[in-house]
Amino acid sequence: MNETTLEVPYEIPVDAHNPVEPFLRMDRMPHIWCPGCGIGTTVNCFTRALLDSKADLDKVAIVSGIGCTGRVAGYASLDSFHTTHGRAIPFATGLKLANPELQVVVYSGDGDLFAIGGNHFIHAARRNMDLKVICVNNLTYAMTGGQTAPTTPSHVISATSPYGVFEPAFNLVALAEAAGASYVARWTTYHVKQLARSMEEVLKKKGFCFIEVLSPCPTLYQRRNKMGDGLDTMKFYKQASKVRHGAPTSECALTKSGEIVVGKFVDRDRPGYFELLNAQMTETLGERYAEPEVVCGNC
Template sequence: MNEHCEYKDLDIQNPVLKALRQDRIPHIWCPGCGIGTSLNCFARALMDSGLNLDKVAVVSGIGCTGRTAGYLNLDSFHTTHGRAIPFATGLKLSNPELNVVVYSGDGDLFAIGGNHFFHAARRNMDLLIVCVNNYTYGMTGGQVAPTTPLGPTQTTMPYGNFEQSFNLPFVADACGATYVARWTAYHVRQLAKAMNEGLLKKGLRFIEVLCPCPTLYSRRNKLGDGVDQIKYYKEKSVIKNGADTKEAELTFQGEIIVGKFIDRERPTWLDSMNKHFSAALGDSFVPYGANGGDNGKN
């Protein structure tokens, strides 16, 4: 560590490193990219959760955010494009004691992987899904995403985007998620808290994190650097916990509604399966994954 002579005798490390694969840092993300900030918040949420981290697994798809799995010191799976959720579904159902987190980007989860999200939420699969929304495809060079708001230029929308974007909290709410929140890379404390809540809750929990992509979204649209985008989040965000998700639509550089929108209880897929088979099959049913798993709490 640095020039602090008076503490040279102390073995002092960034506490967040405990949750990361230190042999893989520095990461690949660009200067000013917000994914690292979201990962930082997640690492702290993990450490604050009190969970047995041997029982927490993270699954990512493909893309810039897809690299997240590789930096977390957990059982981590970097899967195929769009398929983190079905992989995570298999992992969770196979080993119900795991607390399974899907950590991926907006294009991965809602374009190529959209169908899987809808069904995982409908089934209330017991997963925490963190979606880093940077409005673009970063890894491939800044193409239009299902979350790009109307207006900004992307390489495949060279004259500005004319496609309607998804309002992700509304989608998650409509599909039945038990927890829905949106924060930005500006709201680090709230985000870390939401991630902590998400880790400790059951059912399909969804957290959208708005993050700057300075290289392929901000600069292309003359919005400055990463930090300028975070200043925009600071200026234009309105915290509305419990807001109607219908009203959480995002527009180009417009107002951003953030907060915890949904927090409700629904039986998970495994709980439903166990309850139903116990009733339907009686003693011939072999119960599976006691209580639908304890999500790493022991």
């Protein structure tokens, strides 16, 4: 795996073990993730993206749902919200609408965002709500012990599909594009540089942006399916991945052991929620329209 070298314009504590420490709540370490899990890798990429985008960290908020990836919010040294299962996106919607100067990142897992929270995902994309959604897709419900998710490929064995999954899985990038996302990309935890760059891109892009990160769950997914450990999964990702920027998302469905198409598939400009709101209200109400001032100034 490639070394990531950080240029660090901020001060690293003298006793720091890792240059990303200023981005993390070190008083909460060690984290709960298993050896070989890819979530930590994505967090590293995220810190790199925050650094490179020169974001004002006081104005970045991170919102998670429930699950292993749902714990990311708790480790990020940002204003962070660990919400209820599936509801990170509507919480983030309220946060963003109340306080538009915030950069709101939703960081959650595939089960959280696409099973229990699937409805919220498509509606936020439809509205082109200015949210950056990062989905760590480990193809299973990891926190609860490796049950079938809406992303679990056919024939995979899971705790609730002991004889193999037979339901078709969601193709997340196709779903995101169809629902209206402004930006859609997919990487694996093998593609750390590309992932960090994508994350940086979405931090600079307006509108609803979606990044899917394929990530191993060695404890519950790979092992149960005799797919090896974390390192074996990295080898698999390296061998099976094919970068195809702009590929039609309909051709990017994932299978158990087939090709993994990665890259940036969609990058388009659609008017955002506030733009549309302001245009419509100005057209209808003219000077009577008062632009939203939701945060109470003196209370």
